[in-house]
Amino acid sequence: MRLTPFLILCALANLTIGSSRADEAKKKAAATKPKQHPTGYTDTPYLPGGKWRVHDDARPRPEVVTPGKNASNAPSDAIVLFDGKNADEWIMEKDGSPGDWIVKDGYLEVPPKGTGVGGYIRTKREFGDVQLHIEFATPEKVEGNSQGRGNSGVFFLGAHELQVLDSYENESYADGQASAIYGYKPPLVNACRPPGEWQTYDVVFEAPKWDAEGNLLKKAYITVLHNGVLTHHRQPYLGPSGHKSVANYNRVLERGPLKLQNHSNPTRFRNIWIRELDFTTND
Numbered sequence: 001m002r003l004t005p006f007l008i009l010c011a012l013a014n015l016t017i018g019s020s021r022a023d024e025a026k027k028k029a030a031a032t033k034p035k036q037h038p039t040g041y042t043d044t045p046y047l048p049g050g051k052w053r054v055h056d057d058a059r060p061r062p063e064v065v066t067p068g069k070n071a072s073n074a075p076s077d078a079i080v081l082f083d084g085k086n087a088d089e090w091i092m093e094k095d096g097s098p099g100d101w102i103v104k105d106g107y108l109e110v111p112p113k114g115t116g117v118g119g120y121i122r123t124k125r126e127f128g129d130v131q132l133h134i135e136f137a138t139p140e141k142v143e144g145n146s147q148g149r150g151n152s153g154v155f156f157l158g159a160h161e162l163q164v165l166d167s168y169e170n171e172s173y174a175d176g177q178a179s180a181i182y183g184y185k186p187p188l189v190n191a192c193r194p195p196g197e198w199q200t201y202d203v204v205f206e207a208p209k210w211d212a213e214g215n216l217l218k219k220a221y222i223t224v225l226h227n228g229v230l231t232h233h234r235q236p237y238l239g240p241s242g243h244k245s246v247a248n249y250n251r252v253l254e255r256g257p258l259k260l261q262n263h264s265n266p267t268r269f270r271n272i273w274i275r276e277l278d279f280t281t282n283d
Contacts (some may be wrong), residue, residue: 007111030034038057038070040058040059041053041054042057044056046095051165071133072133072135075273075275077275078133078275079274081272082108082269082271083107084103084271085103085160087108087121089125091118091121091259092120093120093121093122094119097158098187101260101262107268107269108268108270110152110262110263110265110268111262112283119262121260121262122257122258123258125257126256126257127255127274129272129276129277129279130156130203130206130258130276130277131205131274131275132154132203132205132272132274133200133202133272133273133274134154134203134269134271135198135199135200135269135272136152136164136199137198137199137267138165139166139195139196139265139266140195140196141196144265145171145172146173146176146264147165147176148265149166149170149193150165150166151166151239151263151265151267152164152165152261152262153182153261154203154255155202155241156222156256157253157255157257158256158257158258159241159253159256160205160220160237160240162180162181162182162201163180164267165177165203166192166195167172168192168193168194169191174186177190178192179201181222181230181235183241183242183244183245183246183247184237184238184241185225185235187226188230188232189229191226191227191228191229193227198270200226201225203222203224203225204222204223204277205220206221207220207253207254207255208237208253209254209280210248210281211271214252219236219249221234222234222235222237223235258274
């Protein structure tokens with residue numbers, strides 16, 4: 001077939017239209033493609049101290065930790081101390097025998113007065129700096145008043161107490177309220193739920209630090225969320241807790257068990273998990 005000038009012009013027009021459409025498609029694809037950001041830099045200024053640059057590409061990335069589905073579920077790097085099934089992580093403080101607290105319906109309960117070995121339970125493991133999640137419920141039936149209502153305690157290093165108490169419409173001394181640093185610092189607010197309801201403590205505890213000669217370098221500190229409400233923000237301890245006495249750092253103690261108090265009140269605990277931390281590392 002002989003190509004006339006008209007047919008040649010039509011063919012060239014079709015090629016131009018096709019090329020234009022292809023260019024438009026390429027531009028559209030480029031516009032919708034996600035922008036690729038750099039994963040780091042090697043030409044930025046150094047941060048104070050000189051080890052890493054701003055946005056340094058060589059700086060180690062944080063370890064990946066899978067969070068729990070909700071606040072009660074432990075994250076992937078946590079140690080589960082009580083999951084509702086058994087008390088295998090716990091022993092009696094008194095003699096190291098297996099814990100004799102009651103395990104029932106997914107909770108751990110202080111045994112009735114005069115039964116079993118009696119006394120506090122503690123973890124078999126010892127810890128220093130930690131993040132702790134623990135849930136508790138004071139007795140639904142209110143008996144007694146002041147420190148006689150749902151009294152227990154959580155002790156870090158087996159010595160520094162975070163008070164557990166039914167402080168719902170319960171008059172008692174300020175430094176003995178729920179989430180108080182017992183015998184020293186009241187909570188910022190009273191965030192207690194009514195008796196029998198489950199409550200949460202989410203805690204960051206920083207263990208004290210000492211030098212080789214036994215001199216205190218850093219006090220113990222605690223940050224507490226009680227039922228999601230801040231009740232202490234990096235509050236220092238005066239030392240291991242006591243009753244009717246002023247605490248002091250009279251012994252070198254950097255690690256120890258987590259301890260739960262038996263105060264002869266049937267207080268319940270569940271969903272206890274802990275994450276080991278280290279606030280001495282300096283990246």
